[in-house]
Ligand SMILES: [Zn+2]
């Protein structure tokens with residue numbers, strides 16, 4: 001495998017790793033990234049980059065204007081940690097009880113800062129501008145939406161993002177046009193029936209029986225309404241009902257999640273859920289209320305932006321290093337950017353060299369990455385900007 005780390009990045013290796021470890025040991029949850037944002041703003045100012053703070057609550061935006069005019073390309077990093085207690089014993093482990101960078105966003109920040117430093121030094125060759133987006137609250141609260149509301153995409157023509165990815169080994173970049181991360185919705189179903197004696201079911205509406213029919217019928221959305229060459233998931237995670245063995249339950253509550261890779265399937269799932277709930281309610285005489293809450297939209301990579309990402313990746317990790325990404329049904333709020341402007345999101349392999357595949361998954365309490373991957377990520381960003389704007 002021939003990996004070509006950019007020489008400017010090679011020189012910054014110690015600094016990049018030190019930044020990542022500093023942020024790793026001081027993790028902050030979504031919309032509380034005060035220390036992280038201050039560190040970022042201070043560095044960007046030091047590099048001579050125009051800085052805006054408190055964008056999307058705690059976000060930071062840097063704008064690097066080149067010597068000549070041209071398009072504006074955005075590069076995005078997320079800054080938030082997770083409510084997880086770190087269990088590993090590395091010397092840079094979290095110093096905050098119950099909070100941890102268990103998804104690698106510390107690495108995203110360090111990478112984008114390194115790219116900003118190198119690109120700022122090459123300002124004279126840049127025809128156009130580079131916007132550096134450091135966003136809060138990716139893990140659930142959708143910080144990207146708040147950044148967009150505050151104008152972070154104004155004037156931006158294309159956006160790129162990356163995720164360090166422990167489902168792929170060090171040295172590869174997973175790239176694919178089209179859907180790469182799922183839409184994630186959550187639902188609550190409340191069944192109201194009529195309770196009674198377990199020995200005299202006539203006249204009752206049994207919420208346990210109605211809820212059971214629902215669980216079964218909802219699975220047909222995946223097995224009978226989804227094109228078999230596409231993917232959807234409908235999972236009922238909780239089913240609560242009843243109080244005693246000889247009492248017919250008057251009520252039941254079901255909670256679940258629905259995932260899909262396309263906007264069409266997302267809409268289809270919502271429509272079919274409503275139809276099934278209505279139909280079963282009518283059939284058994286139960287009053288059923290469906291409460292469906294949309295999560296992040298699917299992340300769909302633009303063809304042309306992805307072609308550019310692929311070209312840059314080829315120059316860093318070579319032919320055999322560019323792979324089809326390891327896909328999951330997880331969601332990403334990068335989708336809010338890339339549904340507005342052409343965008344591409346890639347997956348940079350970061351599984352530590354001696355680790356078994358799947359042994360250090362994202363969000364686990366012993367999460368860590370192969371830090372050499374940070375050099376690949378930063379080199380990728382610089383190559384991308386050089387190819388497009390220099
Ligand atoms: Zn995550």
Ligand SMILES: [Zn+2]
Nearest residue numbers: 103105138163
């Ligand atoms: Zn993440």
